[in-house]
Amino acid sequence: MWGNSKSKMKRSIAVVSLSITLAAAIVGCGSKDKLPGQGELVSPPKASGGDAQAGNAAKKTAYPLKVKDATGKEFVFTKAPERIASVSPAETETLFALGLGDKVVGVSDFCDYPAEAKSKPKLGSIVKPNEEALIASGADLVVTGVSMQLPAVEKLRGLKVNLFKLEPKTIDDVISNIRMMGQIFDRQEQAEKLAASMEADRKKVTDAVKDLTPEQKKKVFIEFSPGWTVGKGEFIDELITVSGGVNVASGEKGYVMISEEKIIAANPQVILYPKNLIDDQSKKTIDQIIRERSGWHKIEAVKTNKLAGVDKDTMSRPGPRITEALVEFAKGIYPERVK
Missing domain, CATH: 3.40.50.1980 (Nitrogenase molybdenum iron protein domain)
Known part of the structure; x- marks a missing residue:
């Protein structure tokens, strides 16, 4: 240092x-705990339901869907999770941006954006959440991000918490994770619109400084x-x-x-x-x-x-x-x- x-x-x-x-x-990003990846679709969903001409608006996730999270754990989703908890501010923002706010049953003490997140039940720290509150939330899936390290992840999984970890290191990782969450939660249209907006922001900057x-x-x-x-x-x-x-x-x-x-x-x-x-x-x-x-x-x-x-x-x-x-x-x- x-x-x-x-x-x-x-x-x-x-x-x-x-x-x-x-x-x-x-505390989170600088940890020595190494994670194998940012998450990947093991079994990519196929577009179904609707005219292909309709583009992203017609895309529906075909379940079952196999996905690996950043720890390498494979998840099999037979349907979109209905009750979601998030113990990471970045992931909470993503869930709300994908139109899933009504399905969020709890957030960390530090999830304050958008404003609607503030009224959700609180689940404690982003590093070590309140185990009892997390279990009591009855979430089908709990999403966490860069701040929670592997020992805490494994401990919660040992308590039968269905914990999905993301570990983005780059802008591309963030955009890729948003698309992946769009597929997991059957919100592909919203995810593509959000990704396109983010890519447009990046292009605005890169075009301005490219010469x-x-x-x-x-x-x-x-x-x-x-x-x-x-x-x-x-x-x-x-x-x-x-x-x-x-x-x-x-x-x-x-x-x-x-x-x-x-x-x-x-x-x-x-x-x-x-x-x-x-x-x-x-x-x-x-x-x-x-x-x-x-x-x-x-x-x-x-x-x-x-x-x-x-x-x-x-x-x-x-x-x-x-x-x-x-x-x-x-x-x-x-x-x-x-x-």
């Missing part, structure tokens, strides 16, 4: 008291919570790269503590941070913390006031709004190119 001073270590402690979706990125030369690409630093940044192998890094930026922490892997000296030396031209996020220790916003750091006034992004705030939830949840975060990133890095 970057950084070795006592002050940096104290700063890292603040992560646990920040927005749970950002903290979970460290940048390597010399024109801006160096970018992101501090997604006080004292923490992200290197290769995570979707936040991909957001920077697809936006045409060069992540100054790309030499690192996963979620890491920052080295203030290395960031000064890298001299980023743009700094991204989650807007409206207050550090519990200092009671300051992240951009205030950045501007007040010793020596950081020398950094080009600080000198030229190229600090751009992005929404903390869309940037930290690998769900349907991840391409909205991509557009925000691109606007922050190249405001003259992405409107």
